[in-house]
Amino acid sequence: MVRYRPNVAALIVNSVGNLLICERWTIPGAWQFPQGGVDAGESLIEALHREVSEEVGLGPNHYEVVSHREGYRYLYPEHVRGKKIRKHGSHGQEQTYFLCHLKHDAPPVNVNQKQREFRAYRWILPEEFDLDWLPAFKRDVYREVMRDFFQVEL
Template structure:
């Protein structure tokens, strides 16, 4: 039986109904949601607050958590292990930016991302994430937004 690393992931929305996606620093063209591991003894919500501050430099007062779902699981490829785990078990949180002056920045404790942009949920392209994560992203977008995404490239019109 696989051993899954506990993980939290955050979908941040804005007043326009768009969601934030971030481009990984180590992989150009790979756009994803902020996420990170849960430390031993740490509550999932506390891990979320910590990861959002580390990766996006947002304070708890900048956003509100609306809902959560999970677990969503995926295995690492080619039998790879990370910290002794075979894959990730993620709990996703949906939040809304409530501080209009808050700015997403990448000068915190993490250097995971190099860029961010706001898109409509239906504009998310599953090709932006590694194949091992695509089923999870498709499920998350369906579960939170009722969107059925295929693996194809989104048109420029869908991203507008």
């Protein structure tokens, strides 16, 4: 039986419609949205607030959650190649994406956090997202997310 780890991801949009993307600390050129696993006993919204705070330094008072969609799934590459479990006791992740509007008085994004996930960040138009920034196993999910939230075909 395939097991998926619960995961949340933040689509943070500023007042001019630009979308926050962050470059992974350990993989230069790999850009993604703030995201992470849901801890035991934690609600999805609690996980979202924790992950956004830990990864980009924004508290829940700095953005408004305006919608969410769930059920986006991907398998880790090792599972696809026949290995049983890769990490966190799961074969892949099942993600819930949250569309968040950044408030006008929010501080700047800060990726220089204690446990650093990202090296840099940028604000882009949703249609500027490039699937080549992602590992192949995540691309289908990002295509769906960009279509579902921004009506953008990648």
